[in-house]
Amino acid sequence: MGVNLKQLSEMLGLSQTTVSRALNGYPEVNAETRQRVLKAVQTTGYRPNRAAQRLATGRAGSIGLVMPIAAGIDSDVHFGEFLAGLAEESVKHDFHFVLNPSAPEDEEATFQRLAASGNVDALFLAYMRASDPRISILKSLSIPFLVHGRTLDGPADYPFLDIDNTGAFYDATRLLIQLGHTRMALLNGPDYLAFSQRRKKGMLRALSERGLSLDDRLVNHSFMTDEHGYRSMQRFLVQDNPPTAVLCSSTVLALGAVRAINRAGLQIGKDISLIAHDDVLPMLKPENFTVPLTTTRSSLRAAGTRIAARLISRILKTADYPDQELWRTELIVRASTGPAPRV
Amino acid sequence: MGVNLKQLSEMLGLSQTTVSRALNGYPEVNAETRQRVLKAVQTTGYRPNRAAQRLATGRAGSIGLVMPIAAGIDSDVHFGEFLAGLAEESVKHDFHFVLNPSAPEDEEATFQRLAASGNVDALFLAYMRASDPRISILKSLSIPFLVHGRTLDGPADYPFLDIDNTGAFYDATRLLIQLGHTRMALLNGPDYLAFSQRRKKGMLRALSERGLSLDDRLVNHSFMTDEHGYRSMQRFLVQDNPPTAVLCSSTVLALGAVRAINRAGLQIGKDISLIAHDDVLPMLKPENFTVPLTTTRSSLRAAGTRIAARLISRILKTADYPDQELWRTELIVRASTGPAPRV
DNA sequence: CGCAAAATTCAAAGCGCTTTGAAGTTGCTA
């Protein structure tokens, strides 16, 4: 193994105190001394023992993620991508993760346990529901936390990073309206999730501004899998008065929707327009669809990176980030949208 | 915060030594005393400080994963599912992860650093290449490691968990041959990965046993995305003598392949048969395809769970697991395979 | 040149746990 602080300080003829301070950037160290220390670190390859640091500082150096992936619960494609961003940033600061799979019913207990264990410095929360009891649990926990997304109801008096879901689908809907569409469908994520409701709200707002409305039979809430996309779209298409446009909450849903549309012998961008929300999943690029997809875009990986950065800076009390962030999405027009077909 | 060991032992009128031993299952503790301790833990909610434990024992309590997800490198859908399994098991033993994104070119350095840092007790390695230099790096590192998959060349003198890729595609190919197919295609994963080569090998073996061969123009190696599946399948179909069957290394590839086939106006299971390898991704269930897919199945999540269990038991020196495991896959016949069409 | 203030450096006390070596108890055998 490498040297430890004691050995290093003996080599240098300094006390552990001074060496430690030199390394941690304290001001009361002679500039020249600091240089010597830094050079010695280079040559010896000294790396502080994290366990000792953690014990001494009381900081755990890790972030707790409560993943909705208990045994038997489906994992989410989007999660991997988000995690990649999180990891990318965390590793820079030598932070660990505690991934805590948990079923919804014992999330509360999981949080309590995690916070009490002292094993994590901060908690991260996602998959926000419209009105989410987990927020108040977290508030009572006296441990920093950060929310990806945000609740729909109640005050947003907690730190979060969210994208402007309402705005995204508002913009998308407006575009469709401008193209002459009046009857459109919505393939949305699970009903209870805040982002689903916000997207629907955005769509409704744009519609009602033009005196249009949304037919309940053209709305579907489900997990965002290819298959749900296919089934729901198929149901929409066989109705008396099928939609001329559809909004999808995920490119994965769009995948299935596209399949259903093709199968019905319709042409995307001509017979029916489609706009999907794009989380920028590498496995599924909207520009690579047979008919490239018009999307509202926001990188999930970037969100992961940002969240890690904010959480870590919060723990280490380094930089100051805003407490609440709302990212605008980009509306990117490709070939899947076109003028509404003449009746 | 909760109590610590000192407080707990004072409450009980015992020494820290005895309490610690009682908790860690040492034999030299009076059964009655142990009961008292255990009860006190219940009432006080005592939880040992992990940082202190780590410092005292020298064990880090965490597993290092070197993920191929450096900035700019695509994340893999399959990874999330695998991770879910890993996390599920790890959390039971209060183990952390250090996710280390890394580009292929500095993987070696990443390993070195990780091992030397003492921040991890074990390393995990995946995405094995046919002949993988990382193995010898790991061997030289004096830290336990476990490989998911295994190299193709050289001795397999290291601990691994792999599935029988050769067998999987051998079985699949045999089934196709029995159904009368003689000209088949292969949509495979990246060329340099060991599992891709093994699957191809399995296919070749079954073919040559019947005096059949594999046309190079009907083989494609690529990342396993929907789009690659689509493009490659399309290329296969426009050839002079298109295949009557195709093997896909992933359901994600199959997704694209199915799209191409439908688009060409062909019927799956009738005009063309398809078998995919199924990692049991919740987002993409083969049984939910429009024409349910015949698959070779092996749960990636289960592999994650198993790997975590093996790694942790190795670190904690608890149970004994076999050092090398090769899991058979299941061949599950659904509607996407059928007799070869008459010429 | 002398002394207070500023700049550096240090010794030592934890952080909360495990583990070693020793000590105190019991139970049996001779």
Place this chain on the structure above:
DNA sequence: TAGCAACTTCAAAGCGCTTTGAATTTTGCG
């Protein structure tokens, strides 16, 4: 009843780092 092994329990020494409070050296100025 002495003597020894088998049980139990304990005090104390780390693990490697940070941080407090004090000591030492430099610097600035009258």
